[in-house]
Amino acid sequence: MTAPRFAPLAWAGIRLGWKRKLPLLLLYTLPVGWMLFFSAQIFMLYGAEQGMSEIGGPMMRAMITAKRIFKITLDVKFLISTFFLYSRLFAVLLIAWFGCGLLCEDRRAGAHVLYFSRPLTRLDYVLGRWCTVFFYGALGVIVPGMFIVGSAAWMSPDWQFVRDEGEAVWGTLAFGFLTVAFYSTLSLAVSAVASKKSFAMMAMFALVLLPHALSRILARLLGERAWRVLSPLTSLGKVGNHFLDVRQQFYQWPTWWSAASLCAIMLVCCCVIAVRIRRWEVVA
Amino acid sequence: MSGPIIIANGLARWYGQVLGLNRVDLEIRGGITGLIGPNGAGKSTLVKLVTGQIRPSTGKIAVLGQTPFANRRLLARIGYCPTDDALYEDMSARTFLEYSMRLQGLARTDARTTTTKVLETVELTDAADRPVRGYSKGMRQRVKLAQSIAHEPELLVADEPLAGLDPLARRLVGRILQETRARGAHVLLSSHVLHEVEPLTDRIVLLNHGRILGQGSVAEMRDLLVHHPRKVVVRAHRPRALACRLLQEEFVVSAALDPDGARLHVETVDLDLFLERLPTWVCDTSCGVLSLESPDASLEAVFDYMVT
Amino acid sequence: MATVLLHIRESIQTTLLVFTTHLWRMVRTRRTLVMLMAAAVPSLPILATAGRSVPLHAPVMNVTWFLAMQVMLPLIALIGGAAVIAEEIMDRTITWVFVRPVSRIAFFTGRLLAAQVQVAAVVTAMVGGLFVSAEMTTGKVADGPTTYEVIAPVLPISVLGGLAYVTIFAAIGAWVKRPLAVGVGYAFTMEALLANLPGTTAELSVLHHLRSLLIAEPTGDLWEKLEVAAGTLWIPYGEAVSSLLWTCGIAFVLGCWIVRRKQYGLSV
Numbered sequence: 001m002t003a004p005r006f007a008p009l010a011w012a013g014i015r016l017g018w019k020r021k022l023p024l025l026l027l028y029t030l031p032v033g034w035m036l037f038f039s040a041q042i043f044m045l046y047g048a049e050q051g052m053s054e055i056g057g058p059m060m061r062a063m064i065t066a067k068r069i070f071k072i073t074l075d076v077k078f079l080i081s082t083f084f085l086y087s088r089l090f091a092v093l094l095i096a097w098f099g100c101g102l103l104c105e106d107r108r109a110g111a112h113v114l115y116f117s118r119p120l121t122r123l124d125y126v127l128g129r130w131c132t133v134f135f136y137g138a139l140g141v142i143v144p145g146m147f148i149v150g151s152a153a154w155m156s157p158d159w160q161f162v163r164d165e166g167e168a169v170w171g172t173l174a175f176g177f178l179t180v181a182f183y184s185t186l187s188l189a190v191s192a193v194a195s196k197k198s199f200a201m202m203a204m205f206a207l208v209l210l211p212h213a214l215s216r217i218l219a220r221l222l223g224e225r226a227w228r229v230l231s232p233l234t235s236l237g238k239v240g241n242h243f244l245d246v247r248q249q250f251y252q253w254p255t256w257w258s259a260a261s262l263c264a265i266m267l268v269c270c271c272v273i274a275v276r277i278r279r280w281e282v283v284a
Numbered sequence: 285m286s287g288p289i290i291i292a293n294g295l296a297r298w299y300g301q302v303l304g305l306n307r308v309d310l311e312i313r314g315g316i317t318g319l320i321g322p323n324g325a326g327k328s329t330l331v332k333l334v335t336g337q338i339r340p341s342t343g344k345i346a347v348l349g350q351t352p353f354a355n356r357r358l359l360a361r362i363g364y365c366p367t368d369d370a371l372y373e374d375m376s377a378r379t380f381l382e383y384s385m386r387l388q389g390l391a392r393t394d395a396r397t398t399t400t401k402v403l404e405t406v407e408l409t410d411a412a413d414r415p416v417r418g419y420s421k422g423m424r425q426r427v428k429l430a431q432s433i434a435h436e437p438e439l440l441v442a443d444e445p446l447a448g449l450d451p452l453a454r455r456l457v458g459r460i461l462q463e464t465r466a467r468g469a470h471v472l473l474s475s476h477v478l479h480e481v482e483p484l485t486d487r488i489v490l491l492n493h494g495r496i497l498g499q500g501s502v503a504e505m506r507d508l509l510v511h512h513p514r515k516v517v518v519r520a521h522r523p524r525a526l527a528c529r530l531l532q533e534e535f536v537v538s539a540a541l542d543p544d545g546a547r548l549h550v551e552t553v554d555l556d557l558f559l560e561r562l563p564t565w566v567c568d569t570s571c572g573v574l575s576l577e578s579p580d581a582s583l584e585a586v587f588d589y590m591v592t
Numbered sequence: 593m594a595t596v597l598l599h600i601r602e603s604i605q606t607t608l609l610v611f612t613t614h615l616w617r618m619v620r621t622r623r624t625l626v627m628l629m630a631a632a633v634p635s636l637p638i639l640a641t642a643g644r645s646v647p648l649h650a651p652v653m654n655v656t657w658f659l660a661m662q663v664m665l666p667l668i669a670l671i672g673g674a675a676v677i678a679e680e681i682m683d684r685t686i687t688w689v690f691v692r693p694v695s696r697i698a699f700f701t702g703r704l705l706a707a708q709v710q711v712a713a714v715v716t717a718m719v720g721g722l723f724v725s726a727e728m729t730t731g732k733v734a735d736g737p738t739t740y741e742v743i744a745p746v747l748p749i750s751v752l753g754g755l756a757y758v759t760i761f762a763a764i765g766a767w768v769k770r771p772l773a774v775g776v777g778y779a780f781t782m783e784a785l786l787a788n789l790p791g792t793t794a795e796l797s798v799l800h801h802l803r804s805l806l807i808a809e810p811t812g813d814l815w816e817k818l819e820v821a822a823g824t825l826w827i828p829y830g831e832a833v834s835s836l837l838w839t840c841g842i843a844f845v846l847g848c849w850i851v852r853r854k855q856y857g858l859s860v
Binding site: 353357359360364370372383387388389 | 609
Binding site: 089090092093096097100197198199201202205206209210213214216217218220221222 | 633637641644650651654655658659662663667670671674770771772773776777780781784785
């Protein structure tokens with residue numbers, strides 16, 4: 001069985017991104033920080049639940065006391081949802097950093113002419129680039145999410161978490177996958193339109209933040225929270241929380257509205273990419 | 285200035301892991317000096333070091349007796365014509381030159397006068413008020429050259445000033461460089477268009493892979509080829525007869541005919557002796573020489589030999 | 593002493609020359625057009641509410657708080673500020689300046705001043721647009737603050753914020769290769785995160801200072817209702833202004849230091 005034709009392109013993109021260590025360090029510091037923070041929380045809460053004061057030292061004893069006093073209940077799914085909420089703008093940033101330059105820089109450097117002169121279809125080319133950006137997005141979103149889930153599974157007595165809340169594993173995976181896939185597609189779409197990586201990054205943030213701010217304003221002014229379905233950030237949260245089965249008291253509109261909103265945006269992105277890439281070939 | 289205008293000691297410059305210049309020791313004296321080398325040889329790096337745009341990684345460089353990096357006193361005495369085709373596209377040549385002269389420290393009226401004068405020198409007066417974005421390659425090159433000579437610098441550093449120019453523009457640039465030299469300024473001319481540089485330069489510095497391969501006049505450089513057989517091409521009515529005669533001499537290494545048999549390519553280890561005795565052989569063999577040329581005498585040959 | 597005075601005089605002359613030359617150039621670029629388009633965006637949702645039953649001043653206050661201050665102001669400042677040195681590097685025209693006998697600091701100052709004037713003008717246009725659109729849709733009422741009373745304090749605060757952001761982005765532009773990309777990350781990720789953290793950590797962001805300035809105005813109680821986050825510690829007016837001015841100063845000094853030391857001709 002041979003590897004798909006887009007695989008070398010994807011691999012080359014991954015290797016190229018790996019060479020620049022400073023952006024990697026800066027972009028992944030916060031997701032890793034959040035990951036450790038939430039994992040530590042899970043560790044402490046499970047430890048406190050099991051009364052493990054002797055292994056955790058004063059910190060754990062304080063946690064046990066706090067748990068008793070404030071009746072803190074351990075909700076891993078809620079913690080995962082909070083992790084995705086806190087790291088959502090960083091997810092946009094790191095996916096924009098790795099994805100926004102891929103197509104426009106190829107076009108500026110004329111590299112697309114070289115790719116298209118090989119037995120590589122437009123779909124292969126886009127898939128190769130998409131896989132590259134997806135990889136880096138997954139490293140900052142899916143991997144930390146799964147690490148938190150893994151911490152819960154490992155810390156829970158007799159794998160209780162996996163037995164009782166096994167669907168959270170799939171929920172986390174689906175939430176992460178949806179987030180990364182959505183932003184990856186968006187980043188490639190703006191990259192296909194923009195002339196420079198910087199402009200593409202600005203456009204991507206504008207496409208994420210402007211609808212977010214506008215939908216927030218509309219929701220406040222018109223007293224209808226459903227307007228917030230127009231914000232990709234909110235819609236991703238809504239659909240993702242549905243996967244995790246986390247209750248959302250603020251966002252009381254059908255989940256499929258958000259799903260439809262995200263699908264529509266992704267469809268537009270795919271169309272933009274297809275149209276732009278087809279035009280490249282004509283120019284080339 | 286009788287001493288060297290540029291002195292480099294152990295000068296090296298890295299760009300990350302890429303080597304730009306590798307421990308160069310150099311002394312460049314007055315007149316027009318050609319900086320010759322293939323792409324990636326380190327010419328532009330040396331030029332940037334001379335004009336104080338970058339600092340050396342190791343070693344020292346002194347230009348007109350001073351360290352160049354961001355040295356305003358020195359920069360006032362230097363003119364620089366870069367290789368990049370980057371101008372303020374929305375400005376006219378006149379505005380750009382006036383702006384450059386004001387930055388040079390000239391008063392507004394002086395800047396205007398100087399600009400008018402230099403626009404005449406580079407023959408751009410008619411197009412001076414049009415935005416630069418509409419200029420041809422040659423016109424843009426002349427704008428770049430104009431800003432570098434307008435303030436009459438002591439040292440003009442020109443990085444590839446002849447690249448991409450038509451013959452007329454090249455002649456103009458050549459004339460300007462000669463005039464600059466004639467008024468007592470020094471010129472450092474970087475190029476890989478060898479045959480165009482040769483008639484302009486007094487001395488050349490050969491660079492390759494960040495190292496100095498040789499420096500001196502073209503003739504001195506040629507003499508570096510003592511142990512290298514020199515080529516002579518002879519066109520004759522009876523080249524075979526001449527070839528037979530030539531191969532009897534010890535200092536003739538080889539003699540080969542063109543596929544069409546019209547020209548004879550000779551390699552000799554003693555070109556002077558060869559040229560001295562050639563008339564005798566021509567008479568002996570009655571071969572009727574039509575033309576004689578030695579491609580090795582050109583800078584191109586020196587360059588090819590040194591680089592390869 | 594005379595040499596020092598001469599040096600200062602030369603630097604001021606260079607600054608003014610660079611300022612006048614580049615201000616005129618910047619005004620005519622596409623960048624200014626993009627900035628003006630961005631400045632017009634906040635007015636659109638206000639106009640969209642015309643004829644609808646919405647609470648008094650709610651459109652303009654929501655738009656100012658959530659869109660103009662948090663998104664458009666940093667965006668406009670980013671477009672203007674990142675261009676200060678980075679545009680010259682990208683266009684490779686920086687060579688023309690740095691091979692001349694000019695002070696690099698004077699050049700940076702001149703270009704920064706031009707960018708600040710440009711951004712201040714665009715921000716003024718944005719706030720003016722907010723006022724006009726609010727006047728068109730809200731009208732006057734007998735009790736409660738007028739639109740002018742609500743909007744007037746926004747102008748100096750926005751301009752001050754714009755100047756702080758421009759200086760920060762100019763320093764970033766002098767330092768990194770992709771100032772727009774890094775600036776986007778800073779403005780919409782770091783700032784957004786810091787400004788919304790509880791406690792005094794929020795003081796590390798420019799945005800929190802701008803919010804605090806609005807809250808400290810006589811109409812502050814109206815603005816405060818928009819911010820629902822509990823535990824937010826607002827900064828007093830004078831302290832916020834001085835912090836923003838200090839931010840400008842530090843970013844400027846940092847930018848000068850980078851420009852003075854950095855080698856900009858770094859391609860082989």
